[in-house]
Amino acid sequence: MPHSRVTVYERGKRPLAKVAITGGGRCNLTNSFEGIPSVETAYPRGARLMKRLLKEFSHKDAFEWFENAGVKLTIQEDNCVFPVSQDAMEIVNTLLSLMHKHGVVIRTQQKVTKIATGRNEGYDVFTIDKEGKTNTESYNVVVVTTGGSPKISGLDMIQDLGFDIVTPVPSLFSLCLKNNPITELTGTVVENVTSSIVGTKIKAEGPLLITHWGLSGPSILKLSSYGARYLQECDYKTNIAINWFHKDNEASVCEQLTSLALNNQHKQLQNVYPQRFNSRLWSYLLHCSGLNPMLRWAELGRKGQNKLVATLTNQQFVIDGKNRFKEEFVTCGGVALGNINPSTLESKKYPGLYFAGEVLDVDAITGGFNLQAAWTMAFVVAKSCIK
Numbered sequence: 402m403p404h405s406r407v408t409v410y411e412r413g414k415r416p417l418a419k420v421a422i423t424g425g426g427r428c429n430l431t432n433s434f435e436g437i438p439s440v441e442t443a444y445p446r447g448a449r450l451m452k453r454l455l456k457e458f459s460h461k462d463a464f465e466w467f468e469n470a471g472v473k474l475t476i477q478e479d480n481c482v483f484p485v486s487q488d489a490m491e492i493v494n495t496l497l498s499l500m501h502k503h504g505v506v507i508r509t510q511q512k513v514t515k516i517a518t519g520r521n522e523g524y525d526v527f528t529i530d531k532e533g534k535t536n537t538e539s540y541n542v543v544v545v546t547t548g549g550s551p552k553i554s555g556l557d558m559i560q561d562l563g564f565d566i567v568t569p570v571p572s573l574f575s576l577c578l579k580n581n582p583i584t585e586l587t588g589t590v591v592e593n594v595t596s597s598i599v600g601t602k603i604k605a606e607g608p609l610l611i612t613h614w615g616l617s618g619p620s621i622l623k624l625s626s627y628g629a630r631y632l633q634e635c636d637y638k639t640n641i642a643i644n645w646f647h648k649d650n651e652a653s654v655c656e657q658l659t660s661l662a663l664n665n666q667h668k669q670l671q672n673v674y675p676q677r678f679n680s681r682l683w684s685y686l687l688h689c690s691g692l693n694p695m696l697r698w699a700e701l702g703r704k705g706q707n708k709l710v711a712t713l714t715n716q717q718f719v720i721d722g723k724n725r726f727k728e729e730f731v732t733c734g735g736v737a738l739g740n741i742n743p744s745t746l747e748s749k750k751y752p753g754l755y756f757a758g759e760v761l762d763v764d765a766i767t768g769g770f771n772l773q774a775a776w777t778m779a780f781v782v783a784k785s786c787i788k
């Protein structure tokens with residue numbers, strides 16, 4: 402649409418400021434989707450919509466789009482995609498220079514306060530600048546891309562239009578523990594565990610990181626995403642269980658310990674342990690199982706082994722609050738998907754009014770899926786506007 406007038410209103414000083422800080426300043430802009438068994442796994446909210454939209458503009462399309470725009474990309478071993486430069490500013494500058502080239506006007510420090518149906522066809526966009534000066538402009542088409550906001554006030558601008566809103570709550574956080582000595586093992590990573598919220602079916606797999614406030618790492622972040630609403634409802638006070646042996650059940654762990662005991666009968670428990678642990682974490686786990694670390698493997702006995710197996714496969718932790726993960730939060734909730742046409746992202750009630758990105762009730766686990774949702778939706782909306 403080379404002849405159309407496109408204006409972006411940004412309340413902040415700099416456009417794309419959020420993109421600049423993504424992925425710790427490196428911008429994890431998408432994911433290869435290898436190892437993602439289903440779209441549902443990546444998008445706890447909005448999977449059905451994303452499944453449909455990804456057919457229009459997939460992670461491969463995003464990859465190609467950025468490479469065509471001159472950004473060399475690399476796929477990490479964990480399937481996350483980053484610019485080779487490892488610099489999020491390359492993404493920001495590429496987008497800004499393309500906008501500049503195509504005549505998109507960016508108005509920074511202009512907060513949109515209200516979007517209303519105009520007198521003629523189209524919409525009036527009300528703004529206020531940093532000096533408090535207000536302005537109103539009319540447009541045929543308006544796309545709301547105001548991102549996530551854990552506070553409902555972030556959606557005040559569309560309040561009068563009567564959209565259904567799914568109450569926003571935070572997602573992607575680590576979990577705090579109260580007075581648990583495991584926090585002394587800060588920095589310890591266990592490659593693959595299963596974490597679950599006790600009393601629910603909510604569970605997640607992946608590496609676990611012990612921090613000085615509690616538990617973090619991909620497994621916990623995923624758990625916080627899958628359980629975002631449940632955890633908010635219980636005020637982030639609940640019990641979680643860790644299976645330190647990933648998917649292995651009690652019988653399998655029992656077998657592994659029996660074999661370890663047979664091969665190391667005269668060695669002390671503290672000196673021989675499964676490879677997935679370091680010695681400090683192993684000592685902690687022995688302590689939690691009420692076992693003397695100086696005991697020899699031959700002396701463990703059935704009772705001792707059962708206690709150890711119970712700790713290793715189902716250790717419970719009392720959660721007392723949440724914490725930010727590298728300042729990364731996304732919003733679960735937002736404009737309800739029932740308000741929009743799933744093929745175009747246009748409002749069902751207001752033709753020419755679109756939504757894209759985290760403002761919608763769509764959010765993902767970490768790994769580049771949230772930005773992929775933003776690119777995909779932007780593409781779909783743009784295509785629909787052209788039509």
Ligand SMILES: Cc1cc2nc3c(=O)[nH]c(=O)nc-3n(C[C@H](O)[C@H](O)[C@H](O)COP(=O)(O)OP(=O)(O)OC[C@H]3O[C@@H](n4cnc5c(N)ncnc54)[C@H](O)[C@@H]3O)c2cc1C
Nearest residue numbers: 411412419423424429512513547548758759769770771772
């Ligand atoms: C620290 C951090 C790191 C992250 N890292 C990653 C990552 O590596 N990979 C990934 O996939 N996802 C990451 N995410 C999530 C990802 O950044 C977001 O999901 C994504 O940016 C959402 O894009 P969006 O365009 O919908 O909203 P945003 O990028 O949030 O953009 C919305 C913009 O609208 C502006 N705005 C809001 N209200 C108004 C208003 N009333 N008037 C005018 N302007 C307004 C805001 O200032 C903002 O600039 C990260 C998030 C955070 C917080």
